[in-house]
């Protein structure tokens with residue numbers, strides 16, 4: 273009886289061993305393929321995630337469209353975050369950051385009496401670049417990504433609506449605010 277069981281168990285173990293060997297061997301054969309596929313899946317998953325964070329400026333709704341439904345009053349509230357470093361009044365002082373009265377369409381890094389970082393001066397291309405709505409939109413999304421090395425220690429406003437609101441508010445801080453961009457113009461307004 274015992275030996276019969278032993279034989280049976282032995283045979284079973286033998287079968288299991290063979291099956292395992294086959295599965296290990298076949299894994300070995302397919303092994304080279306599996307990680308390649310996995311690798312691709314991971315990359316594919318990461319790409320949109322990274323884009324979601326860092327690329328709103330590139331992919332997102334054009335600022336002209338965002339401004340069309342923006343709210344300057346709400347922007348004034350958001351501007352409170354900026355006010356620890358920026359004054360927005362006419363003839364007001366430079367603080368940690370430059371005065372922002374009339375910043376829309378102003379040449380970049382051009383406010384009198386403010387010592388801009390070399391990163392911001394480079395970004396201004398010798399003063400030929402202006403703070404257009406597009407430039408403001410990109411910069412305020414993630415200042416340090418848009419202008420690496422900028423002295424502006426502010427993480428940015430990742431939400432479209434917040435950015436549009438504050439940009440619309442900035443636009444009102446001027447003697448004669450520039451015209452808002454046409455929301456129906458083709459997207460490539462850069």
Ligand code: HEC
Pocket residue numbers: 350351353354355356357358368369370372375379380381382383387388389391392403408412421422423424425426429438
């Ligand atoms: C912690 C301080 C700080 C905060 C908060 C901050 N900024 Fe700034 N900002 C700066 C500094 C410093 C600079 C100058 C950057 C440089 O020279 O690189 C700057 C530059 C700018 C410029 C470029 C101005 C020019 O004359 O070229 C704009 C536009 C701007 N900030 C808008 C904003 C807005 C809008 C907010 C709020 C949503 C904000 N900043 C919040 C410190 C700050």
